[in-house]
Amino acid sequence: MKTRREFLKSTVTAVAAGWTLPSFIHQTAWSIERSHIASGLQAATGRDNPILVILQLGGGNDGLNTVVPFAHDAYYTARPNLAVKASSVLKLGDEFGLNPALSGIKSLYDSGNAAIINGVGYPNPNRSHFRSMEIWHTASDSNKNEHYGWLGNYFDNTCQGSPEPSNGISIGNNPPQAFHGKKQIGISMTSPKSYQFIEDEPTPDGNSETMTGDSINELNGSAPAEDSLQNLDFLRRTTMDAEVSSETIHTMTKAQKNTISYPQTKLGRDLSLVAQLIAGGMPTRVYYVNHGGFDTHANQQGTHTRLITEFSNAVSAFCSDLKKMGHFDRVLMMSFSEFGRRVKENGSRGTDHGVAGPTFLFGGNLKGGCYGKYPSLTDLTKGDLKHNTDFRSIYSTILDGWLKTNSQSILKRKFPHMSFI
């Protein structure tokens, strides 16, 4: 038996050259990195650009217990254990209102900073979390599979020349499928402090430090498409994006502090980070934040109340912070879930996968109010609500009206605009 040392020694003189040649000669990441950093910093002058923040409520939020149809007996018949009492509902008219846990959102609504769109969905709904999430991320028809995300298409369309990796930032470990474009997939981060290569000088204290690990019910859509790009090239590109963006983020966020304190929840921390990045003047056009755990098949009440309370409190802190920092007018936030839930509760005091649900929009520069039509509780399809607004109408309104781009080239056809912008 050879000793370890002898063994290692015997391998030194063996042929060391690669046994496969790179199948695809790629420009080396290292050589173009520096010029890229410079261009990233120059692009970062977009302090006036409109910003979109997407808040994903993963798992299928129970729309009926979020925007409650308190005037309808059918709701109370279908949900003997789970219905929200009419007397406690924060009313938005005679027919429906907000769950009492959403008091922060009610204030935003009252000040004209929230739009609520009822009955949002798409034709031939799919009740799989993963498939339905993919449909929302790629804006595809439910019978078609698309690789690229609607925001990825937007990045590809808008950015001429070299792609700017921090066009899209998602908070967490992975960029959502919505960000996947042909040229780029955006970057993802959990905190500015951990978002730097160790060779660089660490920033002094002061930035908030968020840790991942409790990725409850993360739904990112499909993994990046394994297209013609080889895995090694994909790794080189991502390394380069990381090098470039970590420099930018450090320059931009060095002295940024939130103006108010956020709830000590994962969502609170994530949104406080987004506010810092916005205030720091990042060139980022779209931020993506996750709030998961909505798949409430059993014992729904406690979990759902906690989740929407966290949602309401974090969103309202975020909006106040942006207002104080003077950025609220250029931010539009949209929250959505991949589907709503079945009208009738199940035997485990929970609800199974359903179809249509409400979508919320927040911002300093939108036309607040209620949009769409509350779906009928008696005219159902297989026990599910019927949608009356295609989510892609919301996307097209945002793309054309807010991001000032051409929605048709991104969504591949025309969807009627709504009037919330």
Add this chain to the structure above:
Amino acid sequence: MLNVLSRSQWSSQHAAHLISRAGFGGSPEDISQLSKLPMDQAVRRIVHYEDQPDYGKDPEWTRLDGSNLKQLKEIRKLPEKERREKFKELRRESRRNLASLKSWWLDRMLKSNRPLEEKMTLFWHGHFVSSSDKVKNALMLWQQNRLLREKSTGNFEDLTVAIGRDPAMLVYLDGSGSKKAAPNENYARELMELFTLGEGNYTEEDIKEAARAFTGWNVRRFQGKAKFNQRNFDSKEKSFFGQSGNYKDSDIVAIIFEQDRAAEYIAHKLWEFFAYKNPEQEIVSSLAETLRNNKYELKPVLEEMFTSKAFYSQKAMRTQIKSPIMWFASLSRLLDLSPIPSRASTQMLAQLGQDLFNPPSVKGWDGGRAWISTTTLIMRNNLAHLMVFGGNPNKLGIGAANRLKNIPQNILDDMSEEQKKRLEIVQKRSSKRNIPSLFKDFDLLDLWESESEANRLNLLSNTVYNSSLRAQSLAEIRSESEEFLRNPKAQGLKSTLYQMIAHPEFQLC
């Protein structure tokens, strides 16, 4: 049958590939040993591992002697305030057990003599998912892990029936408490969508009918047992895939396994896990046929994969993105990582996106490119840097102090005042603490010192990459390391080593 790799082609690179996919990689010595066997014998040794001794013992706390049940009865008798305290204590204990369970499994993965057994257990953990976030019970998760290991290379249909009655799964997908009056559809849907057939290969009606056949189960959490109660079971006729009968759970599974799609679905997934994404249809069809011909026994299909020419093709070799576990395993072999508290290791994996016993969703881990983002790449590099050079992890937001700062409210609620005080002290202490360099391969250092500059790069490339580094990558590393290669001291070696493991190619196996 897939075309078999010819015996004459079998080399140490092939052996390295086999051990890194069918297991967690191997040292240059392991690889050299395996490569000396003929290919079919090497594969047999990996797949038919029963004659290799089992590794390690079960965790202490998993030995159930009935005392916990007695304890529960006594706790129930206590006045409310004391009862609450006792329950807090039990929850803390369960969290401790979960942490120990994670380390216990990671240790097995790195050291077991039966690497395929652990690799397949990991495959099933990402397939028949149950997560601690919802199950909140270390005992049941351990039992599930044991079931997945026992049947890891056994029969897929048997495993599917068994997992439907597994306590952790019954809790995770709400089978527990599902009654005939209003069946819960969660398990029935995921059984078909994710476990056996794939989306689009069943109807919504099939889900509703199958859900009725899975009623009647209830989980006793303290005993970690599932009980079937005939009274809650819907025994009436169900119609499922065009057939009807008074089906129970195993009948539904049997009908699913009659569908051609069932074999294709798992064959596709196995190939993607072990070889590469988006396999050719011929490969999937061939593996599916083998599965059907062998009534869903797994060993024949595993042997077919590992001996096939396609498994060793250019498309397959050194093209897979390492999962955090694979990444950790390769670092662990390079630097002897056993002195890192194992808890820190599993938490590191969680940060990189692979929290054992807690996959992000019922779909498990997507794997491949989904492991890699700008943030996880930065973390991988920084963690590697810390291990090679030592330093203060907290400055980079990756140390214990940061983790302690973000303890979730529900865990804080379960702490006593004394524990909270202790936590504060630990927090302060660990925010300043530097960890030492973990590099201590002095054999390698001796060689480094005695070798010529030109050979030093080869020495490390052979140690880190088993001589399979692509020429371009090697050239890049050489140009980044010129100065280090001239330095015969440990600093030169460490710096070059870091260049090797910070290169994008280290993320591939």
